[in-house]
Amino acid sequence: MGRPPLKDERNEGLKKGPWTPEEDEKLKDYIDKHGHGSWQLLPRRAGLNRCGKSCRLRWSNYLRPDIKRGNFSPQEIQTIVDLHSSLGNKWAMIASRLPGRTDNEIKNYWNTHLRKKLLRNGIDPQTHQLLTDLNFPPNFNNFPLSSLENLANIRLLGNIIQLLNSNPLPSFSHTTLDGILNPTLQLPSSIANVTFSVDYKPVCNTFQPPEVQQHVTNAEYCLPGLTPATSEISSGNVGHSSICDYSLLNQNYEEFLVDDENNSSFWKDILSESFPSSSL
DNA sequence: AAAGGTTTCAACCGCGTTCAG
DNA sequence: CCTGAACGCGGTTGAAACCTT
Structure with missing residues (x-):
């Protein structure tokens, strides 16, 4: 009624x-x-x-004669994401900061493009925090969960997702299951010899990219605390632990938003080599 | 070429807010 | 202050376009 x-x-x-x-x-x-x-x-x-x-x-x-047509520019995309992270789904307010764009257009663009891009890159589009949800990416469901070791494995992959979102991307020295379980990541020369520990405890509240610590050699680099997905993705009830600071997470964030295709194929390669039996 | 599936986005719906009487 | 009409906003829908098989 x-x-x-x-x-x-x-x-x-x-x-x-x-x-x-x-x-x-x-x-x-x-x-x-x-x-x-x-x-x-x-x-x-x-x-x-x-x-x-x-x-x-x-x-x-x-x-309306002042309506701007055509694709969103990288600057406009950056503005939308920035404003959405602070305002949420206040499309009219976001539109007021983008001359010539309507709230409806921005809302549609968010729902059809930006939201998906953020999800694909391990960022919750509602909270703008990093995801830890075990269902992310969705194909993780297909992994055989026969032991706690495998579960830990998936958590580690979640951490690696975050790492891969950093810039520059590290390269793997191992792509086998054993390498994933006992990981030593081969980093770019600028930060060579930094060993990534497999420590699931949220140690730092703000993500510091490897570049920040490049003066430390052979040091343990602790990955940031993670955040669960929002209710639309997961019904899990794990506390939030870190805010995703885009400027630190990816210095070339603009590029990350505009085109992440290379990133996804990179992932396919890693996952297919690491889990040849799973249906990815 | 065609059928089926997916994506996009214009338009609608319904609710909260504002305002005039 | 109260009421009802209009406005504005965010969520949702569905037709058309596009893609995949």
Whole structure:
């Protein structure tokens, strides 16, 4: 039992669905000449068989002359992610900071592109924190969980996901299961000889990329604390432990957002070599 | 070439807020 | 202050476009 529909929401006998070019022309002509005024009265005055709400939406999302068309620029993408991390799903507020972009457009772009990119890179799109969820990536479900060792294995892979999101990417000296269980990562020359410990305890609250510690040789580098997925991904109840600081996590974050295809193929190679029996 | 599946995005729906009477 | 109408926003839907097999 909800609120009974208001006058504007009843829309008896009014047209719905996609707008025709003729309707667009009528709406545009009317607003050009008279301004929109009351949206409620506009359709009748403009000769449109639509509700005021539909006219307002069509104007603000499509017909408005200052609307910017085309792909989002890397700067715009960066702005959206930054604002979303602090504002959440406040699409209208985010849109107000991106001239020419509508809240609907940003919302759609987020849901169809950015959200998926963040997930693929191990970042929870709602909290903007790193994920530890055992279901991430989803194919982890296919790993044979015959022992706690295997479970620990998966946790380690989760850590490695985070590591791979750092820049520059380290390369593996072992890609076998044994190498994963007893990992020594071969790092770029700039940070060579830094050994990554397999320590699941959240030691540092802020992720410090290897570059920060490159003056330390043969030192244990502790991976950051991890965060579980949000409820849409997991119903687990593990406390959050670290905020994902994009500027530290990936100095070339812009590039990371725009194109992560190389990253994913890199992963396929690693996982198929490490778990040849699993159906990845 | 075609069928089925997936993705995209314009448009709708419903709720909370604002405002005029 | 109260009420109801209009507005604005975020979530959701579904048709069309695109992709895969």
